[in-house]
Amino acid sequence: MQKLPRSFTPYVFSFYMATIMALLMCGTIVAVQAGFGPGYWASVFKTYVLAMPVAFCCVLLVRPLVLRMVALTVAH
Template sequence: MLTHQARSTSNSWKLPKRFMPVVFAFYMSSFVALLVSCALVVMNSGIGEDLTIRVLNVYKFAMPVAFISVLSLRTTVLRLTAATLQP
């Protein structure tokens, strides 16, 4: 069993819960931007030797756009979700 000090040390790298919306937006936008970047590169120029480089070049632009979008649309999406689901 961990002591109190050991527990607090093992969790010291974690952010406080109040940052949950920002952390969620970061992870969600990271995955979505990577998947969309990969799909668009393959669709537009095919699979080749330099696929990884091309995907990362698109990702550099897509990630900030996706992150800002997820952060700014969060409230609207939560409202739409609440309006769509039964109570």
């Protein structure tokens, strides 16, 4: 399997982080608001379609800030 160049690391990280977090958050929010009834997964998917691109952009934007905050609080 061919891998992406190292320069893509921030984008790949952001994509994976956004994918996982958006799915977890959509699943949680739908469960809290509507419960685990019929149509649960359809509702999760419907919200995920909106949330994932938003999460991806947000992770890209805040990543540099978070890296700086970590550097300020964790000893090297």
